[in-house]
Amino acid sequence: MSGPPHKDYAGAKLGMWIFLFTELLLFGGLFLLYAVYLTRYPREFTAAGREMHLVLGTLNTAILITGSYFAAMAVTAIQRDERRRAVGLMEGAVLTAAVFLFNKYLEWSAEIGHGIYPDSPRLVAGPPGESVFFSLYYLTVGLHGLHVLIGGTFLTVVAIRVQRGTIHAGNYVLLENGALYWHLVDLIWIFIFPLYYLIL
Amino acid sequence: MTEGNSEHATHIISYGKLASVWLALLFLTWLTVRVARHNVGIGHVWGSLTIAVVKAGLVIAFFMHMKYEGRLLRCLLFFALSVLAIFIGFTFFDVLYR
Numbered sequence: 001m002s003g004p005p006h007k008d009y010a011g012a013k014l015g016m017w018i019f020l021f022t023e024l025l026l027f028g029g030l031f032l033l034y035a036v037y038l039t040r041y042p043r044e045f046t047a048a049g050r051e052m053h054l055v056l057g058t059l060n061t062a063i064l065i066t067g068s069y070f071a072a073m074a075v076t077a078i079q080r081d082e083r084r085r086a087v088g089l090m091e092g093a094v095l096t097a098a099v100f101l102f103n104k105y106l107e108w109s110a111e112i113g114h115g116i117y118p119d120s121p122r123l124v125a126g127p128p129g130e131s132v133f134f135s136l137y138y139l140t141v142g143l144h145g146l147h148v149l150i151g152g153t154f155l156t157v158v159a160i161r162v163q164r165g166t167i168h169a170g171n172y173v174l175l176e177n178g179a180l181y182w183h184l185v186d187l188i189w190i191f192i193f194p195l196y197y198l199i200l
Numbered sequence: 201m202t203e204g205n206s207e208h209a210t211h212i213i214s215y216g217k218l219a220s221v222w223l224a225l226l227f228l229t230w231l232t233v234r235v236a237r238h239n240v241g242i243g244h245v246w247g248s249l250t251i252a253v254v255k256a257g258l259v260i261a262f263f264m265h266m267k268y269e270g271r272l273l274r275c276l277l278f279f280a281l282s283v284l285a286i287f288i289g290f291t292f293f294d295v296l297y298r
Contacts, residue, residue, distance in 0.1 A: 017273055021280035028284045035288070036295050038245070054233070061229050069222040072213070072263040079212045183264045190255045193229075194248035198236035 009173050016177040020184050023147075027188050030140045034195055037132050044129025049199030051116065052137075056107045057197035060100050061189060067096030068186040071155070071179035081169035083162060090159035090175075093182060097152030104145055137196055144188055151185045154178045211268035221262045228255050 038045050074089035115122035116134055123131040158178040161167045167175050232251040236244055261267040266277060 014273065014276075017276060021276065024280055025284060028288070032288050032291055036291065039295060058229065058233055062226060065222065065225045065229065068259060068263050069218060069225075072218050072221075073215060075265075076213055076215060076218065079210070180264055183259055186263075187256055187259050190252050190259070191249075194232055194236070194245075194252050198232065198248050199245070 007171060007173070012173045013176065013180075016180050020180060023184055023188075027140070027143075027191075030136065030143070031191060031195070034136055034140070037129070037136065038199075041127075041129025041132065044127050045133050046199055048130045048133035049196065051111075051114070052197045053107050053110065054197055056103050057193055060103050061193045063096050063100050063103070064186045064189050067093045067100070068183050070096065071182045075172070075176055075179050078162065078167065078169060078172040078175050083165075083168065086175070087159050087162050090155050090162065090178075094152050094155050094159065097148050097155070100148055101145065101152075104141070104148075140192060141196070144185070144192060147185045147188070151178075151182045154181055211265070213262060213265065213268075217262065221258050225255055225258060228258075 070089045070093040074086045074093065077083075077086035077089055111117070117123075118131075118135050118138055123134060155178050158167065158175050162175060228251050232248050235247050235251070260277070266274065
């Protein structure tokens with residue numbers, strides 16, 4: 001048995017989880033804002049929610065869930081020392097990130113085309129509740145989109161390192177942490193989806 | 201209990217189990233869209249949120265391995281969620297009964 005350098009597996013994972021908790025509180029604050037304004041402008045929020053693209057939203061939910069599934073399988077694969085499968089699954093997860101962002105691009109283009117963007121003449125002229133809804137939507141979904149971008153980059157780095165053999169069955173905490181981050185991105189979308197798309 | 205730092209001590213979740221969780225999540229997504237479309241009014245926010253909480257629970261327990269983690273991580277998760285619940289709860293005390 002060769003002597004590998006000291007690795008603190010439990011510590012690395014604990015650190016990741018603590019970071020994820022701060023992310024939870026960050027998005028929690030945005031959900032709190034949403035909830036408070038929903039009680040103040042229930043009718044305007046319902047009307048604004050009808051403008052959302054339900055099909056694209058549902059499709060993106062399924063895409064993120066699938067990406068999360070790929071990342072979870074990649075952890076199982078690396079634990080079983082199936083390196084090629086792990087790389088393939090990570091690539092699959094990165095692909096879901098790209099498709100998600102592409103859909104987001106289509107969605108935002110359509111919305112901006114309809115004059116829905118912060119401080120647009122249409123929203124300024126409309127009821128205040130509606131502009132609050134869309135400001136919160138752009139802020140929350142934009143921040144989430146940034147996380148998708150970071151998560152996709154993180155998973156790409158991890159996939160390359162698995163390919164090179166720096167991440168393997170004996171040392172895979174980086175892959176596990178990448179997967180945890182990716183699950184968090186999915187987790188937050190699970191709450192964004194009903195709050196913004198299903199207020200019909 | 202054995203030392204948690206050895207990789208051999210960690211639990212490996214089978215592909216089959218992950219696939220069932222994935223299918224359950226897709227089913228719940230379909231269900232939440234269906235419930236929302238057939239149940240107009242502010243009351244369905246609670247229905248949608250309940251389904252979202254179940255989905256989040258599945259992701260955390262299986263995809264994020266929380267079901268197989270030790271006491272430390274579970275307690276920390278509980279603590280973080282409690283803090284979130286307290287600040288949401290207290291804000292609503294203020295908002296609803298001002």
